Amino acid sequence: MKSKRVKIISLLLLLGFSGALYIGCNLRSSSYQEIDYVIGVSQANMREPWRLVLMNELNEEISKHSNIRLITTDATSNSEKQKKDVKKLLDYGIDLLIVSPSDVKEMTPVISEVYDQIPVIVMDKAVEGFDYTLFIGPDNKLIGRQAGEDIIKHLGKDKGAILELCGSQLSQASKDKSSGFESIISKYPNVHIKRVRVESELRDEAEDMVLSMGEQLKDIDIIFAHNDYMALGAYNAINKLGYDIKIVGIDGFNGENDGINLVKQGKIDATIACSTGGKEAIQYAVDILNKVSGVPKQVILRCHSVNQKNVTAYVENQNKPRNEYKEIIDVGYSQLGSESAWRLANTRSIKEAAKDLGINLIYEDADQSQEKQIAAIRKFIDMKVDVIVISPVVDNGWNEILQEAKDAGIPVLLSDRKVEVEDDSLYSTYIGADFIEEGRRAMRWIKENVPAEEEAVNILEIQGTLEASPTVERKQGFEEILNNNSGYEIVYSKGGDYTYAGGKEVIEEYMKTHEWDIDAIFAHNDDMALGAIKALEAYEIEPGKDVKIVSVDGTRKAFEAMIEGKLNCVVECSPLLGPQLMKAIQDLMDGKELPLRIITDEKIYTQDEAKDVLSSRKY
Ligand code: AHR
Numbered sequence: 001m002k003s004k005r006v007k008i009i010s011l012l013l014l015l016g017f018s019g020a021l022y023i024g025c026n027l028r029s030s031s032y033q034e035i036d037y038v039i040g041v042s043q044a045n046m047r048e049p050w051r052l053v054l055m056n057e058l059n060e061e062i063s064k065h066s067n068i069r070l071i072t073t074d075a076t077s078n079s080e081k082q083k084k085d086v087k088k089l090l091d092y093g094i095d096l097l098i099v100s101p102s103d104v105k106e107m108t109p110v111i112s113e114v115y116d117q118i119p120v121i122v123m124d125k126a127v128e129g130f131d132y133t134l135f136i137g138p139d140n141k142l143i144g145r146q147a148g149e150d151i152i153k154h155l156g157k158d159k160g161a162i163l164e165l166c167g168s169q170l171s172q173a174s175k176d177k178s179s180g181f182e183s184i185i186s187k188y189p190n191v192h193i194k195r196v197r198v199e200s201e202l203r204d205e206a207e208d209m210v211l212s213m214g215e216q217l218k219d220i221d222i223i224f225a226h227n228d229y230m231a232l233g234a235y236n237a238i239n240k241l242g243y244d245i246k247i248v249g250i251d252g253f254n255g256e257n258d259g260i261n262l263v264k265q266g267k268i269d270a271t272i273a274c275s276t277g278g279k280e281a282i283q284y285a286v287d288i289l290n291k292v293s294g295v296p297k298q299v300i301l302r303c304h305s306v307n308q309k310n311v312t313a314y315v316e317n318q319n320k321p322r323n324e325y326k327e328i329i330d331v332g333y334s335q336l337g338s339e340s341a342w343r344l345a346n347t348r349s350i351k352e353a354a355k356d357l358g359i360n361l362i363y364e365d366a367d368q369s370q371e372k373q374i375a376a377i378r379k380f381i382d383m384k385v386d387v388i389v390i391s392p393v394v395d396n397g398w399n400e401i402l403q404e405a406k407d408a409g410i411p412v413l414l415s416d417r418k419v420e421v422e423d424d425s426l427y428s429t430y431i432g433a434d435f436i437e438e439g440r441r442a443m444r445w446i447k448e449n450v451p452a453e454e455e456a457v458n459i460l461e462i463q464g465t466l467e468a469s470p471t472v473e474r475k476q477g478f479e480e481i482l483n484n485n486s487g488y489e490i491v492y493s494k495g496g497d498y499t500y501a502g503g504k505e506v507i508e509e510y511m512k513t514h515e516w517d518i519d520a521i522f523a524h525n526d527d528m529a530l531g532a533i534k535a536l537e538a539y540e541i542e543p544g545k546d547v548k549i550v551s552v553d554g555t556r557k558a559f560e561a562m563i564e565g566k567l568n569c570v571v572e573c574s575p576l577l578g579p580q581l582m583k584a585i586q587d588l589m590d591g592k593e594l595p596l597r598i599i600t601d602e603k604i605y606t607q608d609e610a611k612d613v614l615s616s617r618k619y
Contacts, residue, residue, distance in 0.1 A: 034067075037096065037289050039282075040089030041072040042082055044102035044124075048201055049229050050276065051100070053253050054123070057278025058098070065286060077170070079106035086110055090117070096285050100124045104172055119288045121281050125172050126298075130437075134284055135298045136277040139596065140173045143272050143303050144180025147248055150270055150305050151181075151222055152188065154246050159190035160221040163245075165209070165234060167201040167226045174201075177226050177250065194220070198230055206233030211240065222246040228259035228271055235267045250274070252306050254318075263311045273314070274303035280595070294579040298434070298599035304425075320591060329387065329589055330360045332380025336393040336417070337368040339465075339498045340527040341555040345619030346391070346416060346575035353578030359585065368393055368465070368497075374401045381408045387585050391416045394467045402426035411588055415581050418469040429594035431580050433573045433602060435470045439477025441571045441604050442522050442550045443488075449568065450520045450548050452487025457519045461493040462506045462532060464524040470573070471495070474524050474552060491518070496528040503528025507535035516541060523551040526558035526570065533566050544568055544607075554605060556617045562610035572602040575619055 041058060043051055055072065062070045073089060075082030082102050089097060097114050100123040101107035112131035114120050119133040126135050151162060164181065167174035178195070185191050196213075198206045206225065210217070210233065217238065223245055225231035231249030238245050252259040252273020259271035280299060287295050306314045331354065335347055347363075354361035362385065364376035370393050380388045381404060388410055392398060398419040405412050406426055414430040421427070450457050461478070464471040482488050492510055496502030503523055510518075516539070523529035529551035533543040543549055543566040551558060554572035561567035577600065584594055605613060 035069050036067040038069045038071060038092070038094045039096045039098060039285055039289075040086075040092070040094035041070055042085045042089060042097065042099040043072055043074050044082065044100045045077040046074040047077070048227075050227060050251060053251075053255075054100070054276035054278045057276055058282055061279045061282035065282075068286070068289070075102050077102050079103040082107060083110050086114060090114060094118065096121065096289055098123060098281055098285065101127060103170065104128065119285075121285060121288075123277060123281055130297070133288060134295060136281050136284070136301070137299075138274045138277075138301045138303060140176035141180035141183075142596075143250060143274060144177040144182070145184050146180075146272050146303060146305055147177070147224055147250065148181045148184025150272070150307070151224055151248055152184065152191070154222055154248065154269060155191065158188050160192075161219050162191065162193045163210075163213075163217075163220045163223045163234075164193050164195045165206055165223065165225040165230045166195055166197045167230075168199050169197060171201070174226050181224065198233075201227060201230060203229040203233040203236075206230035207237045208233075210234045210237035214241070217241065217243050217245065220245055222248065222269075225249045227251050228253070228262060228268070229257075231259070231268045231271070232257060232262055235262070248272075252304065260306065260311065260315060263306055263308060266308065270305060270307035272303050273306045275301055275593075277301050294576075294583070295601070296431075296580060296598045297601040298597070299595045300597040300599070302429075302593060302596040326386065326589060328358060328360050329585060330362065330383070330385040331387045331389060331585060332362045332364070332376070332383065332385040333389045333415075334364050334366055334373045334376040334380075334391070336366050336373065336391045338365060339368065340500075340525055340553070341557060341619065342525060342527070342553045342573070342575045343498075345555070346577060348619075349576045349578035350389075350415070350581060351578070353582040357582050357586065359582055366393060370394055370397060377401050377405060377412075381405055381410060384408075385410060387588065388412045389415050389581065389585075392419050392469075393417070393465065395420045395469050395472065396467065399423075399426070413581065413584060413588075413594075415577055416470075416575075424596065428588060429584055429596065429598060431577055431584060431598045432600065433470070434599050435473035435573075436477035436480075438470075438552050438571045438573055438602070439474035439479075440481050441477075442474070442552065442569070443478045443481035443485075445550050445569045445571075445604065445606075446488070446520050446522065446548070447481065447485050452485070457488045458491045458517055459488060460506075460510065460518045460521045461490050462503050462521065462523040462528045463493060463495045464498040464528070466495045470552075471524055478522060490522075496523070496531070498525050498527060500527045500531040500534075503531030504535045505531075507532045507539075511535075511539055518547050521547055521549045523549065525573075526551045526553040526555045526567075529567055530557060530561060533561060554603075554617065555619055556614065559605070559610045559614045559617055562605070562607045563614065565607065568607060570605045572604065574600045574602055 073085035096119045098121045108127040115131045122132045122135045124137045223234045228249035228251045247268040249271045252271040262268045366372035411428045416432045494506045496506045536543045548568045550569040552571045554570050558570045
């Protein structure tokens, strides 16, 4: 049970604490308050309008919790000041820190130190590494790509000139928007981008910048601004100069001079609307403070392309009343199969969580067949279930069936594995792991523990099911680190379908045609690593000693193999997705929009810790 703590806050004391300290609105009425928790918010600056919207969201959501107070500091875009702000907040005794870093590099070590003491929610820009409790923010590269695709449609031809109004050169968000945008536009050799930077990212500076371009504007077909304030500045400028140029912005907030209204009024043609995540930050902060289990590691917010054709529908959808209360929610769930210990734990977790919450789960096992999964989804559509969940066996080939579900008005959630679709509005959210990071972690371990000396380190890779997202992405992350380190080479790579038998066969095949020359094995899951261990032993090669083995998942059997010294390292991938999945389903049924991706928290384990950790493993 949560231990109730009473804090007496003196308003005078707080006001004397720092000139740039703001106290949540629910504290103003009285000098003395009984509270359970204090959340510190270290804001990079209060100058960008986007951050003011974020602050409003944080304050609005915190006002629903009379036992929690918010203290906010403004770093005025100065990292040295932000470091001091964070220290002051800690000295004050905050229970949780929400931080939006002004400079990721500068703030990473500070945030990491705070994370040793209290939970930290990082907003907007991810710091380096994973020393935080939760990251909430948009995927700015994706926003850039979305804008690029929209702009190509707005151009209506495969040639033209774009004026890109970028934000501050210090802003990682702006850099990411540009690189995502470029990745789309570069596919069209006759479409050119002219980039200018508006350091302040504000409307009037953007207006001055565009005004100063004068005659050059006559060659521009479309303006892409990194926020709607700059988009409005651009509109004011071209209006004064008498040019007719299309404009696309980013943010899509709802205020009078914000993106949605600008689209409605025809001042800009489109905006990429994305929430600030303020509301979600407080909701997760409350869960963290109350020690609710299953808080994810990353929440990536969903963005929408809003243009003059769909703006009315978008607004209606945002304001739609909560769904009718349904006592029992019917969920059709297509699980891909039962190939591994991980999968069995995953199925168990989902079934148990549904049962705990009284959700009616209609379960279908596809036995590794995409055809069976598609048939199951069609059956769920015919049954008119409330929600469909799929763990897709492979990435591709889902456009048509997901469109059928969308046309039937049934939301689809992706659990564990991803899909490659043309339109990401075909699914509501993805809940699962960061497979790329898992691959990186595996290779980092090899790099640190199997040093490359005179001869190259030979690596044998046992991939999972080919064309499945964990396989593709683990390989991608692994190779990313490998390619940055000379002296390491993948000399053999085969798929083992995530099964014990598959892992064993890969080694047996290798032995038939090669002299043993492998230094390290990267198995994409534990079952395949265990199968490989069995095969190696038959050839009298000592697993864990003659060859180092790293695998992914973190099953009990893998921990036992580490204790026996046969497996060297395990990169965790949690199958316990049931509680988060069911929470997302309930949120969806309550009319909430789900984030684009909800990423689980995972660790890495080695032989040293295996014994201590084994008893607490849940799968
Ligand atoms: O999709 C997750 C992967 O699928 C797990 O790593 C593997 O064990 C499973 O079968």
